[in-house]
Structures are given as structure tokens and as C-alpha cells.
Amino acid sequence: MTNRERAMNILHFRQADRLPAVHFGYWKELLFEWAQQGKIPAEIAEKQGDGNEYDRKLDGILGFDFNWCRTYGADMGLRPPFETKVLEELPDGSRRVRNSFGIVEKIHPGVVSIPAEDDYLLKDRKAFEQLYREKMQYTEERINKAFFEKFNESVYEKTDIPIGINLGSLMGDIRNMVSVVGMSYLIYDEDEELFADIVNTYAEMQYRCVDRILSMGVKFDFGHYWEDICFNNGPLLSPELFRELCFRHYERRNGLCHKHGIDIISLDCDGVTDKLLPTWVESGVNVMFPIEIGTWGDQFEPARKKFGQKVLGVGGMDKTALRKDKKAVDAEIERIRRLVSLGGFIPCPDHRLMPGTKFELVQYYAEQIKNIRI
């Protein structure tokens, strides 16, 4: 049985010979740590990216079968993106940098973290019309036609792992353009209509991108969104407003996937996602990912109880166990067994493996997972 068959069978509640050992990538610092310890070649540490050839080489070393995030799609961001520009060098060594989304970030030297948002361009209607609207339009240049024309033979048929189409992001990208603070101000007292206009404009462009690729007859096993719009206490905006702004766009895009035979649609959202799940599930999203149980306490079981087999899961393995010892990993695997027995669930570390993760424990985990029969 191939990894593609294994994964798709499990997510369709069919028999599989065993669980696939799936992961969600690594913090770069961990790979450098492992390279320094002599566990992996430095070239892999430098060049690994989700689903690329170095990721696959690392899969071989660690015993993983595949990275869930092997997706392909159009250029669905701002086009052209803003030129990344250093605006100011500060006396403490930090820099104020305007990024490709138009956010001004304060970057501290040597700090490995998400940069601090300092300012943003998209504050009002004028900025949207003058700086952003055109960057959110659909153009044929967003699609790499030559690549997708040969995709089935050169990519899909050449691998045995599930391949996804990137379905984009409705709220996560927009949050990246205006920051959480800016999003709040736009929604609540500066220009509610403007915020809806931004969401609708961006969503239309992304829909057309997905439509164009699928209309070319390109084969995919699943669709995949990225949002990251929740934190440890739930969503970053009210579930009602989220539904009002986004539901019809998800439903339309998911409908497109269904029309082309794609019935597995996953959505990557960190944090505690339960308040937004109804919107996603009702619109046709059916795979929770990565289900951050360790850091944020997000859970799969309550979702399954609430939505039944409409909800599938990829993730939910507490990655912090991989920094501890075999006993902790064994305990985590025992906990996961229960979730696997529910069906429609593939365990995967609940986010990127972080610095301090023990190389040998990862190998041990991957081996144990592959021993689990379905």
C-alpha cells in the first residue's frame, strides 16, 4: 500500500495496512542543532523546506513517511508584493523593516521569533484603493501554466505521498497585511465596509486561481487552507463576524474542490479552533490540522463528538514529548491510539518540531507509529 493510499483510506474510514508516519516540518534552529550534533548533513539543515527534496531526504533519515504540507498552487498573495525595505536602523541594533505585506516590523538581531509589528500601510480606504486593490487582482501570471500542464506526470504520478492544492487564506493573509490591531480597528470603528471589501476582493482572486488550476485537469488528493487566526483562548475575532465575512467564500471554494473530485479539505489553524470549527465544517472543510494539543490545548475528540465523521484530523500529537524521553513518547503514543481508533485520524506532531527536540526520540516515534495497524 502506498502512503497516498494509506492516508486517503484512513481519511475515508477505509482499511489501511498501518499508520503513515506524518510530520509538519521543523524549526530551522532545530535542523542546525542536529547538523551541529552531526546527526544530519548541513546541506539538509540549510535547504529543507516543506515537501522539497531535502525534506524527503530527512524523512528517510528520521523514518517519517511524509510532510502533510506538500501542496502546490498559484501565486495567491499580493502581486507584486511590496518590496522589503529597511526603513530605519536603530541604536540597539534592531531594524524597522517594511515587509512584503506592507507591515512595518521591528526585527531584533539574533532573535528567533515572529517579528514585532510596528506599523502598517493598509489603514483606510485610500490606502486600499491606491496600494492594495490592484495587487489583489487575478491575472494569468499568477498561474505557472507550463508547470501545471505537466504536473500530473512530473509530480503527482511520480510520488506515492498525498499531494494537496493550496486553497489560500481568507483571514490569515489579511491579518498579515494589517496586523491584529489594525484588523480590530478596521472592523470595529474605522470602516467596516472596507474590511468586507478587502476580504471579498482577496477571496475572489484566490477563487479564480484555484478554479484555473483545477480546470486544467491537475490531480490533487486534498485541498489545503492556511489561516492561523486563533490563539490560546480561541479566535482572534468573533466567530459570528468570521462567519459573516468568510463562510460564503469557503463554501464556494470548497464546492469547486468537490466538483473536481477533491473531498478532503484541510485547514491549518494554530491555537484553539473550536469556536470557528462550525463555520469551517459547515462550509465543507473537513480536516483539522495541526490540532495543537501540547501548546494550546486544542483537541480532536470534542470536535468528533460534535460533528461526527464530518470532522477528520491530521495532527494532535504533543510534540513536546519529543524533547523529553521514551517514556513520555510512549505515553503520547498510547493517548494517540485512542484517537486513531475513532477512525479518520492521522497523528502528526502538533506543529513544527522545535529546538531541543531529540533526534533519536523522533526516529523512535516514527518507528512506533508505523507499527500501528489500522
Next chain:
Amino acid sequence: MSITEEISEKLQKGRAKEVAALVEQAMQEGTAASVILNEGLIAGMNAVGEKFKKNEVFVPEVLVAARAMNAGLKILKPAMQNEGIKPLGKAVICTVKGDMHDIGKNLVKMMIEGQGIECVDLGVDVDPQRIVEAVKESGAKVVCLSALLTTTMMEQKNVIEALKAAGIRDQVKVMVGGAPVTQQFADEIGADCYTLDAASAAEAAKAYFTE
């Protein structure tokens, strides 16, 4: 509806301009600054905090309410000084070294200020020694430490160790928070307080100043 109730209501809706105008009006009508502060602005922020804890409102509502509170405070400040109204006390707040996330820290700061406590905000990626110095300079009674990452949460322990080394650990209450932080972790590193959300943090901080 009294004017202070109206201030509270508009604040909860995040209407900054209207809050500022109502505070101005209340002052002109002779309402004491302490009444405007406690029954209008602080009451409004408390209501937002309660709703936030119950998931009835979300981060955007807290942010716009805090902005409305600041708009009101700006108008009210001279009158507060005239009446001799002082903050309950001072709290040093920051995101620990190596961590640039500031949304959680800012939410806690807004809620704490909403309780009438002055915050010395050291920002993000803050070295333990700088926190020690800020405590010494400000005389703060509370230190609030935020960390979003599993890789930076141990810095909260380093701050506690630095406070011990400087001989001022007993002078302050150390509150820790952030996504990966738990009560168990807080106990392990010797923090005084852990809360699940910003509103609970503000309540806990207030208790340290009123106990």
C-alpha cells in the same frame, strides 16, 4: 442612564471619540474625576474583561475598548491630578528575552491599566537585568512576564533568578502568562501567579495592590 453609565457603555463598544466627548461633558457638569474614572472608564473596562473571560467578546473588542479608555483618560488626566488621584501602584510588564510577541502582553497591560494600575511597559525581547533595573527605578510591586514560545518560556525563570540575585525577589509579585505557560510551569519556576487570560491577570494584579 447616568453619564458615567453612558461612558461605560460607549467604552465597551470601543467608541473612542464619544467616550472622550462624554468625559469632557461630565467634567463640565461637575462630576468628580474619581467618579468618572471608577464608575465610567474602569467600570467599562471591567465589563469588557468579564465578557472576554466568558468568550462573549474577543481580542478586537478589547483593543478598541482599551483605545476608548485611553481617549477618555487623556481628557480626564488634568482633573485627576487636581483631585490628587494616584494610581493604585506600578507594575513592570514585558515580553521576555528572545520573544517578540506583544499582543498578549499588550492585552494584559490594557486590562491592568483599566484597573487603575500604572504600567511600566518595557516592550518585547527584554533582558532580565533590564527588568531588575526597572523594578528598582519604578518601585513596582508587580512584574508581569509574557512568553508565547515554548523556546522562550524558560526566560521567565531567568527573570525570577535575576530578581533573587539582585535581592529584590521578596519585594515583588511575579505574574507569568502566555500560550505555553501553565499553572504547573509557574509553580515549577517559582512564580507567584499564573492566569489563563488577560482579564484574570488584571484582577490578580489588582488584588496585590489592595490586599
